[in-house]
Amino acid sequence: MSDAIHHFIEQYGLIAVFLGCVAEGESAAILGGFFAHQHIFILWQTVVVAALGAFAGDTCFFILGRSFADHRYVVGLRKRPGFRRAYRLLNTHPNIFVLSNRYVYGMRLVGGIAAGLSNIAAPRFIVLNAISSAVWAVLFSTIGYVFGLGAEHFIGQALLRHERILVGLAIGLAVAVFAWLIARHFARKERAREN
Template sequence: MSDTIHLLIERYGLIAVFAGCLFEGETAAILAGFFAHQSVFVPWQAYLATFLGAFGGDTFFFLMGRRFAGHAIVRQLIAKPGFSHAHDFLRNHPNLFIFVNRYIYGMRLFGGVAAGLSEIPFGRFVAINMLSSLLWAAIFGGMGYFFGLGAEALLGETIRKHHRLLIALAIGIAVLVFGHFAARWVLRRQERRNA
């Protein structure tokens, strides 16, 4: 069973990394780095899939905001509480907002749409988004890669076979749980500030 899963990861894993990085993506980027360390992925291919997913996702949301401002999906996003915070930050610091938006857990979707609804020229958005995506892919992919180093030092050669799938699952769960609690903490802090 684990050999089948391993084969699926080798064959389709980079596609999954790309798709995962289109949206929030931290978990996919960290797993890409981990599997690159384990020689399941070629490191430069893992980095490229992570970068392209991050860059493509934000560009897609920017274009969605720019082109479909009156669409029901965009109106639903605008109505969410996080959107007003993203819009205020964008209005006051547009370049900084574009660069750091992807690093704020839970804000990528709002941020891309908010940038698309603004007056920011598409070329400037693409340039800043590209730099931010390159750094983001290196940071989160690097976290996974160095976690793989630590896991290998801790577990030795047993990680080379079946245990790496369990470790990857543990990494994914840990990142999701951390992201969930971080997002809740940020929302509670904003609610207290607004009260």
């Protein structure tokens, strides 16, 4: 069973990192770095895939906001907690907002939509988004790689490579669930504040 999981991660893991980074993605980038430490991926490939996924995701959200502002999906996203604050920050500090939006968990989606609805020029958004995506990918992939070093030191060489991969997957899943719970908590607070 663990051999099949190992083979599956080797074959499709970077695709999963890309797709995970298109969405909120911190967990995907961290897991990619962890698997790079386990010699399943190459670290620079993980960084490139994570950066491309983050860039593609934010660019898609920007295009949704810019080109499909009246679509019911976009209208629904505009009602999400934090959208008004994101839009206000974007119009007062557009460069800082685009560069830092991806670091605030749960704001990436509404931030991309808000950027598309704002008056920021598309080429300016693309350049700022590319810079932010690259820095973000290096940071979170490196965190995963360093986490792999720490995990290896903590659990030692006693566990087989496959078992370390399963431990990494379990920790990644736990981090994703924890981050989702935190985002949900802050969304509730934001909704209460807006009412």
